[in-house]
Amino acid sequence: MTGPLEGVRIFDLTRILAGPSCTQILADLGAEVIKIERPGIGDDTRRFAPPFIRDADNNDTTESAYYLAVNRNKQSITLDLTQKAGQDIARKLIAKSDVLVENFKTGGLSKYGLGYDDLKDDFPHLVYCSITGFGHTGPYATRPGYDLLLQGMSGLMSCTGDPKGEPMKSAVPVADLMAGMYAAVGINAALRHKEITNEGQHIDIGMLDVMVAFSSVMGMNYLATGKLPERMGNAHPNIVPYQAFETADGNIILAVGNDGQYQRFCNFASIPELGTDPRYAKNSGRLAHRDELVMKIRAVIKEKPSNYWLEGLQKEGVSCGPINNLQQVFEDPQVIARGLKAEVEHPLTKGRPVSLLRSPLRLSKTPVKEPIAPPVIGSHTDSVLTDLLGFGRDEIDNLRELLACQEMERTSA
Numbered sequence: 001m002t003g004p005l006e007g008v009r010i011f012d013l014t015r016i017l018a019g020p021s022c023t024q025i026l027a028d029l030g031a032e033v034i035k036i037e038r039p040g041i042g043d044d045t046r047r048f049a050p051p052f053i054r055d056a057d058n059n060d061t062t063e064s065a066y067y068l069a070v071n072r073n074k075q076s077i078t079l080d081l082t083q084k085a086g087q088d089i090a091r092k093l094i095a096k097s098d099v100l101v102e103n104f105k106t107g108g109l110s111k112y113g114l115g116y117d118d119l120k121d122d123f124p125h126l127v128y129c130s131i132t133g134f135g136h137t138g139p140y141a142t143r144p145g146y147d148l149l150l151q152g153m154s155g156l157m158s159c160t161g162d163p164k165g166e167p168m169k170s171a172v173p174v175a176d177l178m179a180g181m182y183a184a185v186g187i188n189a190a191l192r193h194k195e196i197t198n199e200g201q202h203i204d205i206g207m208l209d210v211m212v213a214f215s216s217v218m219g220m221n222y223l224a225t226g227k228l229p230e231r232m233g234n235a236h237p238n239i240v241p242y243q244a245f246e247t248a249d250g251n252i253i254l255a256v257g258n259d260g261q262y263q264r265f266c267n268f269a270s271i272p273e274l275g276t277d278p279r280y281a282k283n284s285g286r287l288a289h290r291d292e293l294v295m296k297i298r299a300v301i302k303e304k305p306s307n308y309w310l311e312g313l314q315k316e317g318v319s320c321g322p323i324n325n326l327q328q329v330f331e332d333p334q335v336i337a338r339g340l341k342a343e344v345e346h347p348l349t350k351g352r353p354v355s356l357l358r359s360p361l362r363l364s365k366t367p368v369k370e371p372i373a374p375p376v377i378g379s380h381t382d383s384v385l386t387d388l389l390g391f392g393r394d395e396i397d398n399l400r401e402l403l404a405c406q407e408m409e410r411t412s413a
Contacts, residue, residue, distance in 0.1 A: 003030020
């Protein structure tokens with residue numbers, strides 16, 4: 001069985017996180033992703049370290065864990081887009097590609113003749129996806145965008161964190177990763193349009209746009225009421241009790257999703273009077289009396305250890321769970337059963353397997369690709385130039401010499 005995007009070729013001009021996370025999703029789904037990197041430099045995230053992955057002698061390699069997070073199942077070629085020879089090769093590869101994905105600043109590729117307007121007439125079939133901080137229109141269009149900036153500008157940080165503390169970002173770079181997901185969705189929609197019409201188009205992904213959409217229920221709560229959401233720590237703005245609680249030996253999550261679960265929780269916790277109290281019986285009442293109710297629940301839960309609550313409440317059909325660290329996550333039997341960690345070979349580790357994350361997608365007829373280690377910089381340059389463009393050995397060697405000479409002239413000028 002092949003992946004659903006088998007036969008689709010991606011010309012990948014992305015780096016850092018938002019763009020590579022998008023093209024990794026497409027690669028997992030079976031697309032051929034050709035990652036274009038700067039000679040001798042490569043993707044910036046190769047140097048976002050430590051930590052590096054380690055070899056069989058337990059020595060650091062030159063590959064960062066950060067880079068490995070979003071570059072599995074790709075090929076890497078090095079190409080100097082500042083040189084005409086590099087631009088010519090890029091256009092030849094674009095002619096053989098279905099999709100181009102880039103996350104340069106708005107207009108950044110135009111100086112190389114590789115912007116959407118430069119290519120759309122010559123390659124009308126091309127799906128061209130741009131990922132930027134603020135999109136290609138509006139007063140902020142030319143500004144650079146970084147995950148932390150977008151978390152702040154989108155309002156996410158204003159309603160994240162302890163009520164008495166400072167605004168907090170998410171530990172995971174959600175602006176980058178959500179932009180990558182939306183880009184992948186848009187590309188698949190554009191490929192469907194292309195399948196019907198043989199017509200490409202431009203996809204304009206702005207990370208601020210994505211994060212405003214990501215505000216979801218918080219954004220709608222504000223739009224519906226005009227009231228600014230406040231930071232609530234781990235509490236839920238619309239459901240009580242739905243937050244973290246301290247136990248006798250740790251912490252748990254209690255996520256009471258409806259009035260029936262609340263009644264069962266109260267009975268199991270030996271506080272049936274809180275279940276029948278008219279102030280708390282309905283969620284609307286629990287919201288109105290949040291502080292006093294949560295204080296009473298805290299006192300009860302803190303009396304017993306975590307396992308008492310987790311095992312007992314799960315038997316009662318009350319939603320609850322542990323707060324795991326990452327070691328506990330990867331030792332969790334559910335995570336193991338779903339195969340969310342993969343062991344792969346890597347050319348720099350001297351036979352020592354490298355652990356990677358797997359795609360969470362499970363398709364019964366067109367499964368995702370088995371993980372292959374993210375490529376070493378330029379490791380597919382020769383094979384791509386030979387197999388796709390028909391370059392001979394002498395032609396590749398001459399091209400390398402030409403680009404090296406041009407680079408020396410450029411840097412010495």
